[in-house]
Amino acid sequence: MKTICLVISLLLAATVLSAEAPYELLLKGGHVLDPKNNLNAVMDVAINDGKIARVAPDIDPIEARQVVDVSGFYVTPGLVDIHVHVYAGTGMRGAYSGDNSVYPDGHTFRGGVTTVVDVGSSGWRNFEDFKDRVIDRQRTRVLAMLNIVGHGMGGGAIEQNNDDMDAKATAAMAKKHPDTIVGVKTAHYRAPDWIAVDRAVEAGTMANIPVMVDFGSFTDERPFEELVTKRLRPGDMYTHMYLGSVPMLDANGKLRPYLQEARKRGVKFDVGHGGGSFLWKQAIPAIQQGWIPDSISTDLHITSMNAGMKDMTNVMSKILSQGVSMYDVVEMSTWHPAQQIKRPEFGHLSVGAVADVAVLGIDRGDFGFLDVRRGLFKGNQKIVAEMTLQGGRIAWDLNARAGQDWMISNREQQSARGRARRGAGAGRGATGATIPRRP
Numbered sequence: 382m383k384t385i386c387l388v389i390s391l392l393l394a395a396t397v398l399s400a401e402a403p404y405e406l407l408l409k410g411g412h413v414l415d416p417k418n419n420l421n422a423v424m425d426v427a428i429n430d431g432k433i434a435r436v437a438p439d440i441d442p443i444e445a446r447q448v449v450d451v452s453g454f455y456v457t458p459g460l461v462d463i464h465v466h467v468y469a470g471t472g473m474r475g476a477y478s479g480d481n482s483v484y485p486d487g488h489t490f491r492g493g494v495t496t497v498v499d500v501g502s503s504g505w506r507n508f509e510d511f512k513d514r515v516i517d518r519q520r521t522r523v524l525a526m527l528n529i530v531g532h533g534m535g536g537g538a539i540e541q542n543n544d545d546m547d548a549k550a551t552a553a554m555a556k557k558h559p560d561t562i563v564g565v566k567t568a569h570y571r572a573p574d575w576i577a578v579d580r581a582v583e584a585g586t587m588a589n590i591p592v593m594v595d596f597g598s599f600t601d602e603r604p605f606e607e608l609v610t611k612r613l614r615p616g617d618m619y620t621h622m623y624l625g626s627v628p629m630l631d632a633n634g635k636l637r638p639y640l641q642e643a644r645k646r647g648v649k650f651d652v653g654h655g656g657g658s659f660l661w662k663q664a665i666p667a668i669q670q671g672w673i674p675d676s677i678s679t680d681l682h683i684t685s686m687n688a689g690m691k692d693m694t695n696v697m698s699k700i701l702s703q704g705v706s707m708y709d710v711v712e713m714s715t716w717h718p719a720q721q722i723k724r725p726e727f728g729h730l731s732v733g734a735v736a737d738v739a740v741l742g743i744d745r746g747d748f749g750f751l752d753v754r755r756g757l758f759k760g761n762q763k764i765v766a767e768m769t770l771q772g773g774r775i776a777w778d779l780n781a782r783a784g785q786d787w788m789i790s791n792r793e794q795q796s797a798r799g800r801a802r803r804g805a806g807a808g809r810g811a812t813g814a815t816i817p818r819r820p
């Protein structure tokens with residue numbers, strides 16, 4: 382009887398405790414933009430156990446152990462940047478599989494990004510080195526598209542070597558790591574034939590994953606129109622959509638009709654800003670005529686980050702500056718790219734989804750947005766990442782919204798220190814100070 386009573390009272394205590402605060406964290410008062418779930422309204426977002434627990438107009442703060450006021454900000458899914466280069470640390474000079482890459486954690490969270498896709502820096506021969514060197518060690522969720530070239534983006538002749546474009550080996554590596562490898566990439570190819578594109582599509586078909594093409598040089602024998610209307614499959618992607626050499630406008634400045642035909646076929650068009658692939662003279666007339674991106678991505682690398690691209694929110698601000706709505710810009714940076722890489726578990730705030738969240742502000746003022754040829758567009762809105770959560774944990778907090786007043790925090794640390802000292806004095810095997818420290 383005693384045992385039963387004890388169990389009942391323990392259960393009751395647990396119930397009371399959980400009824401008091403069922404959520405670890407509550408983002409209160411933000412404007413939720415969650416295109417997958419058609420949400421565009423002021424709502425609260427409750428998070429527990431690393432997952433989205435509830436999204437509702439007014440969640441009682443008493444239900445959360447920590448409440449963060451995000452009123453005046455947009456609350457969106459964590460941004461999904463599907464074109465980056467993060468295979469750093471190999472020691473290869475002047476190569477994207479080396480010194481041209483950056484380590485992702487230094488660049489992602491501060492721009493609202495929680496998931497990136499490295500596109501083609503590695504191929505089947507060095508993907509596992511990339512995984513060990515970067516992917517498994519970074520807090521950012523890093524996915525990858527394998528370069529059709531076995532050695533990846535080693536630069537120069539390495540990327541032109543047809544003998545190293547092995548569709549079978551590429552597909553086999555993709556199948557070996559289905560959690561991480563989400564596509565096949567071909568890039569920088571200069572020869573006037575279709576070998577690189579065709580082998581990438583062959584590998585993508587074998588592994589049932591999409592292909593992303595960076596067309597490299599444009600040649601008469603290998604026209605862009607044929608790439609997007611014939612060679613690529615529905616679901617495949619062309620990155621660098623506002624590149625100067627893409628034949629986008631006719632002599633009268635009108636959008637060429639084949640582009641919409643390609644989109645109707647299901648080919649996706651990605652921004653892939655980078656250091657050389659975003660020109661206002663292409664983007665402005667195209668967007669005015671409705672040629673907007675399916676997905677917004679940065680093409681983050683050592684050059685683009687210090688030039689016109691800068692970071693994900695800056696590229697999003699550029700699209701916003703052309704009159705595209707914030708809702709659409711967020712969709713192009715979350716739910717659309719997640720679907721394009723066939724990872725529909727990301728890019729939304731559905732209950733039960735991993736709690737990857739961006740809290741985005743829009744600063745108003747005079748801002749300059751640079752393209753890749755020093756072209757300036759002046760805008761008056763700039764998206765800024767105020768907070769970023771990954772898996773429910775705060776990964777970026779620009780203005781310490783989740784912080785605690787330092788005097789209260791100091792008092793708590795002192796009393797914790799006192800408790801630790803008393804514990805050590807009682808000789809209960811304390812191994813040293815237990816002063817709480819920030820991770």
Ligand SMILES: [Zn+2]
Pocket residue numbers: 464465466500595655680
């Ligand atoms: Zn790139």
